[in-house]
Amino acid sequence: xxxxxxxxxERARTDQGLVVMTAENRAVIRNLPAALGPRFIDVGxxxxxxxxxxxxxxxxxxxxxxxxxxxFLTMRAFEFIRTDVGIPGLxxxxxxxxxxxxxxxxxxxxxxxxDIALMRGVPGMQVFCPADREELLIGMQAVxxxxxxxxxxxxxxxxAVAHREPFVIGKAETIADGHDVSILVYGFLLAEAERARAExxxxxxxxxxxxxxxxxxxxxxxxxxxxxxxKMMVTIEDHFxxxxxxxxxxxxxxxxxxxxRVLPIAMEERWFKxxxxxxxxSYEGFTGPMLADRIxxxxxx
Amino acid sequence: MSEPKExxxxxxxxxxxxxxxxxxxxxxxxxCFIGASLSCADLLVHLxxxxxxxxxxxxxxxxxxxxxxxxxxxVPALYGTLAELGFIERARLGAHLKTHDSVYWHPNRAVPGIxxxxxxxxxxxxxxxxxxxxxxxxxxxxxxxxVVGDGELDEGSMWEAMLVANSQSLDNLVxxxxxxxxxxxxxxxxxxxxxxxxxxxxxxxxxxxxxxxxDFDALGSAFGSLPHVRGKPTAIIAETVRGKGLPxxxxxxxxxxxxxxxxxxxxxxxxxxxxAKAELSSETLMVR
Numbered sequence: 001x002x003x004x005x006x007x008x009x010e011r012a013r014t015d016q017g018l019v020v021m022t023a024e025n026r027a028v029i030r031n032l033p034a035a036l037g038p039r040f041i042d043v044g045x046x047x048x049x050x051x052x053x054x055x056x057x058x059x060x061x062x063x064x065x066x067x068x069x070x071x072f073l074t075m076r077a078f079e080f081i082r083t084d085v086g087i088p089g090l091x092x093x094x095x096x097x098x099x100x101x102x103x104x105x106x107x108x109x110x111x112x113x114x115d116i117a118l119m120r121g122v123p124g125m126q127v128f129c130p131a132d133r134e135e136l137l138i139g140m141q142a143v144x145x146x147x148x149x150x151x152x153x154x155x156x157x158x159x160a161v162a163h164r165e166p167f168v169i170g171k172a173e174t175i176a177d178g179h180d181v182s183i184l185v186y187g188f189l190l191a192e193a194e195r196a197r198a199e200x201x202x203x204x205x206x207x208x209x210x211x212x213x214x215x216x217x218x219x220x221x222x223x224x225x226x227x228x229x230x231k232m233m234v235t236i237e238d239h240f241x242x243x244x245x246x247x248x249x250x251x252x253x254x255x256x257x258x259x260x261r262v263l264p265i266a267m268e269e270r271w272f273k274x275x276x277x278x279x280x281x282s283y284e285g286f287t288g289p290m291l292a293d294r295i296x297x298x299x300x301x
Numbered sequence: 302m303s304e305p306k307e308x309x310x311x312x313x314x315x316x317x318x319x320x321x322x323x324x325x326x327x328x329x330x331x332x333c334f335i336g337a338s339l340s341c342a343d344l345l346v347h348l349x350x351x352x353x354x355x356x357x358x359x360x361x362x363x364x365x366x367x368x369x370x371x372x373x374x375x376v377p378a379l380y381g382t383l384a385e386l387g388f389i390e391r392a393r394l395g396a397h398l399k400t401h402d403s404v405y406w407h408p409n410r411a412v413p414g415i416x417x418x419x420x421x422x423x424x425x426x427x428x429x430x431x432x433x434x435x436x437x438x439x440x441x442x443x444x445x446x447x448v449v450g451d452g453e454l455d456e457g458s459m460w461e462a463m464l465v466a467n468s469q470s471l472d473n474l475v476x477x478x479x480x481x482x483x484x485x486x487x488x489x490x491x492x493x494x495x496x497x498x499x500x501x502x503x504x505x506x507x508x509x510x511x512x513x514x515x516d517f518d519a520l521g522s523a524f525g526s527l528p529h530v531r532g533k534p535t536a537i538i539a540e541t542v543r544g545k546g547l548p549x550x551x552x553x554x555x556x557x558x559x560x561x562x563x564x565x566x567x568x569x570x571x572x573x574x575x576x577a578k579a580e581l582s583s584e585t586l587m588v589r
Contacts, residue, residue: 038438041434046462049427049461049465051427052426053430053431055427056433056434056435057431057434059432061435062435064431079421080427083418083424084428087418
């Protein structure tokens with residue numbers, strides 16, 4: 001399987017309009033300056049200017065892919081995203097690095113836990129949350145082909161599950177079917193959710209596992225079906241409770257006049273304990289076995 | 302893309318007068334940002350008549366020059382200029398603030414000739430850099446002019462963008478500062494001083510020229526041969542008078558956004574033509 005930057009380099013060979021930009025954040029695209037030449041643009045630590053420049057290049061027909069840490073991209077540059085990319089609906093792809101728990105030990109300044117809430121609030125903005133590298137690459141293909149403004153919550157670990165379904169904008173992926181509990185999750189936490197599903201299954205609880213790879217446009221039918229066909233829903237996300245997947249599920253169910261029992265697992269009104277990822281997951285109760293315990297407890301109540 | 306015509310100063314003065322009439326007529330039935338519009342009217346007339354390589358018949362020509370109005374609240378001056386030069390019907394200005402058209406208080410792309418929307422200060426220099434970078438990538442000869450306000454230079458994003466313009470050696474980029482000495486309600490030097498502005502811009506890597514923004518000969522020299530220094534972005538500080546052309550409004554801090562009565566508009570038109578001084582009583586300093 002290609003790396004992310006190999007994918008971009010190959011895409012750039014066939015798509016002459018593609019430009020890769022960064023606000024001096026080169027970790028996952030470090031070899032692209034050599035591969036892309038002047039189509040690699042590093043503006044320095046200037047997130048706002050990067051977005052304005054991306055809008056200007058998109059006006060001229062380019063397809064910019066702009067990289068920065070998720071927290072600075074979506075907050076420092078928020079008004080530029082909303083005003084210069086959102087209002088005209090320009091085909092700019094925004095790639096936010098180390099979102100959510102992936103900021104590990106950086107501390108609250110670096111914890112993008114509201115990025116989905118902010119980005120989905122921009123009219124016309126798509127939001128894509130890949131679970132692993134395989135999904136990142138197939139999703140990027142679809143996102144770039146869509147020529148719509150899109151926020152990508154970057155994650156590229158080794159594949160979490162065997163992906164079963166082709167990537168379609170606005171569609172969720174059902175990893176496993178079940179009738180007691182539906183787990184709705186996105187991003188790298190899909191791997192932990194799959195561990196929780198297997199654990200719950202061994203304890204006699206049948207779990208439907210849904211990969212909500214695109215929080216926007218969201219797959220309403222899959223959410224409504226989970227509410228109708230399972231006894232309890234669980235949303236799992238490394239995001240504030242406000243404005244993320246739990247809010248999306250609530251909005252969708254209200255729109256379709258459905259009620260459901262929903263267990264939200266998210267960061268509620270606080271930032272997480274900064275530490276290395278494995279320790280964050282343990283401390284905050286997001287490992288597969290801990291998720292299984294939290295879900296079983298709620299289910300048996 | 303054709304070179305602009307070499308119109309006489311007399312012709313430009315007549316155009317400016319007509320643009321100012323449009324601005325005054327837009328200052329009623331809802332009003333407009335009249336002071337800043339009047340300060341940059343001569344600048345825009347000069348740029349559209351003598352500098353910009355654009356054609357109203359080929360608005361999408363990739364080889365055209367670009368003008369971006371970053372301090373968007375002075376858009377009545379741009380509407381007036383576009384109307385006088387035939388980019389839009391003059392009658393369209395009668396739709397100012399009406400829902401059946403898109404001629405409102407800030408620029409937007411529904412108006413032919415307007416390249417990008419603005420209104421939030423501090424945005425279009427970075428957008429202009431993106432356009433200029435793409436032009437250079439494609440080996441184009443066209444230029445990007447970004448008209449900014451002096452008050453707008455309070456925004457940190459302007460200085461961030463200047464750092465980037467310098468880092469890219471963008472000599473197809475021209476920043477035009479409408480130096481009318483005012484923020485919205487207060488003189489810049491009394492609030493957040495900008496001087497020595499020319500030295501600040503030079504220190505950020507720009508080739509800086511100062512010019513009387515109401516003198517067409519001086520503007521001709523300033524914009525005559527660009528870039529001023531190869532490999533450097535250009536900054537032209539146009540020293541202007543807010544409210545220029547109307548002594549009742551010139552350089553008055555409280556005449557920023559005004560919604561005049563029809564009678565006041567008639568008096569201001571008379572004042573513009575030097576026949577009578579206007580007596581104004583409408584509320585000033587409105588919040589918009």
